[in-house]
Amino acid sequence: MPTPFDQSPYQVRLEWGAEGLARLAPADVVVSVDVLRFSSTVADVVAAGGEVELESARRWSSNGAAVALAGRDADGAPEVLLGGLRNAAAVAEAVRRIQERRGARTSVSVIAAGERAPDGSLRFAVEDQLGAGAVVSALIDRGIDHASPEAAVAAESFSALRRALRHLLSASGSGRELQDGVESTARMAAAGIRPATTAEAAELDAVSVAPVLREGRFVRFS
Numbered sequence: 001m002p003t004p005f006d007q008s009p010y011q012v013r014l015e016w017g018a019e020g021l022a023r024l025a026p027a028d029v030v031v032s033v034d035v036l037r038f039s040s041t042v043a044d045v046v047a048a049g050g051e052v053e054l055e056s057a058r059r060w061s062s063n064g065a066a067v068a069l070a071g072r073d074a075d076g077a078p079e080v081l082l083g084g085l086r087n088a089a090a091v092a093e094a095v096r097r098i099q100e101r102r103g104a105r106t107s108v109s110v111i112a113a114g115e116r117a118p119d120g121s122l123r124f125a126v127e128d129q130l131g132a133g134a135v136v137s138a139l140i141d142r143g144i145d146h147a148s149p150e151a152a153v154a155a156e157s158f159s160a161l162r163r164a165l166r167h168l169l170s171a172s173g174s175g176r177e178l179q180d181g182v183e184s185t186a187r188m189a190a191a192g193i194r195p196a197t198t199a200e201a202a203e204l205d206a207v208s209v210a211p212v213l214r215e216g217r218f219v220r221f222s
Contacts, residue, residue, distance in 0.1 A: 002025070003023070005023050005024075006023060006024050006025040007024055007025065007148040007150065007151075008024075008025035009148075010107075010146055010147060010148035010151070011105060011106070011107050011108065011144060011145075011146040011147070012107075012108050012110065012136055012139055012140075012144060012145070012146060012147040012148065012151045013025075013027065013107070013108065013109045013110065013147075013148050013150070013151055014109075014110045014111075014112065014132055014136065014147075014148060014150040014151035014154050015109065015111055015112070015150070016111070016112050016113075016114050016122060016124070016128075017063070017066075017067065017111070017112075017113060017114050017122045018066045018067050018069075018070040018111075019122060020111060020112075021067060021070050021071060021074065021109060021111050022070070024109050025107075026074060026075045026076045026078070026107075027074075027076075027078055027107040027108055027109040028076070028078055028079065028098070028102070028106045028107050028108070029078055029079045029080075029081065029095055029098060029106060029107070029108045029109070030067075030068075030071030030074065030078045030079070030080050030081070030108075030109045030111060031080075031081045031082070031083045031091055031095075031108060031109070031110045031111065031132075031135055032064050032065075032067040032068045032071060032080065032081070032082050032083070032111055032113060033064070033067075033082075033083050033084055033110060033111060033112050033113060033128050033131040033132045033135060034061060034063050034064025034065075034067070034082075034084070034113035034128060034131075035084040035085055035086075035125075035127035035128055035130070035131040035169070035201050036125075036127050036169070036174050036175065036178055036198060036201055037061060037178070037188075037195045037196050037201065038057065038061035038063070038064030038065060038082070038113070039064055039082045039083055039084035039086070039087075039131065039211075040084050040085075040086045040196035040200060040201040041061075041188070041193060041194075041195050041196045042057065042082050042211050042218050043082060043084065043086050043087045043090075043196075043207050043209055043210075043211055044086075044194075044196055044200075044207060045193060045218075046209050046211045046218060046219060046220050047207040047208070047209045047220075051217045051218060051219050052193070052211070052217065052218045053216060053217050053218075054068060054069060054072075054213065054216050054217065054218065055216065056191055057218070059187055059191065060187040060188045060191060060193070062116075063113040063114060063115060063116065064082070064113040066113070067111045067113050068080050068082065068213055068218075071109075071111070071213075072213055078109075079098055079212060079213075080212065080213040081094055081095070081210050081211065081212050081213075081221065082210070082211040082212075082218060083110070083131065083132075083134075083135040083210070084131040084134070084135075084201065085127075085130060085131045085134050085165060085201060085202060085203065085204050085205075086196070086200065086201060086203055086204070086205070086206050086207055087205065087206075087207050087208070087209060087210060088131070088134035088135045088137070088138045088204065088205060089138045089205045089208070090205070090207065090208045090209055090210045090221075091135050091138065091210045092135060092138030092139045092141065092142050092144070093138075093142070093210070094210035094212070094221040095108055095139060095142075095144060096139075096142045096143075096144065097221075099144065106144070108139065108144065110132045110135050110136055110151060110154075111132075112125070112128035112129055112131070112132040112154075113125070113128055114128055115174055125172070125173075125174050126168055126169070126172040126173075126174065127168075127169050127172060127174055127175070127201065129154055129157060129158075130157065130158050130161065130165060130168065130169075132151075132154045133154035133155045133156070133157050133158030133159070134158045134162075134204065136151045136152070136154055136155040136158075137155040137158050137159055140155060162204065165202040165204060166199055166202040166203075168202075169198050169199075169201060169202045170198050170199070170202070175198050178198060179198070209221070
């Protein structure tokens with residue numbers, strides 16, 4: 001049954017985490033946004049011609065991978081893309097092309113992955129708010145602009161703060177935690193993956209690929 005929180009009247013929607021995705025009405029496209037490090041790192045790997053297995057990625061970046069997994073298993077078999085600051089325009093272009101191929105209005109759920117607090121609860125993450133806002137803003141630029149209030153607020157926050165992305169990411173709680181931690185870096189190195197740095201994750205539209213989930217792997221959308 002529809003609820004006040006499913007954002008079903010809108011083409012572009014925004015929520016937080018896999019729990020938030022479950023609150024939304026089914027969409028044609030799900031975009032998982034986990035700026036530090038999942039979305040940025042996978043975008044770089046795919047841009048270099050590689051592929052990333054979802055199950056492998058879950059071992060070194062659980063939040064964004066959990067959203068992608070929930071998107072894959074959602075009703076209606078939506079397309080699942082990875083987005084962030086580093087490839088926002090490419091993701092929006094992929095959505096535009098999906099809509100063009102379908103020949104019908106295409107709904108998009110942009111999901112900011114967030115972080116997990118020590119008690120397991122979902123924590124707001126500045127970097128994912130900005131990354132989700134960048135994707136929504138790029139969608140609006142392409143005429144996919146019937147955005148929910150939640151999506152519109154994220155887009156406006158990104159637009160207002162886009163000149164300070166590198167500072168905001170490095171000074172945020174997540175950025176500072178990443179600078180101090182070595183565990184996730186070690187897990188990624190064990191998987192043969194070089195993680196995107198905080199500075200790289202803050203580079204707007206540095207790569208022109210949109211990773212898409214196909215048969216359990218993230219590959220280049222085409």
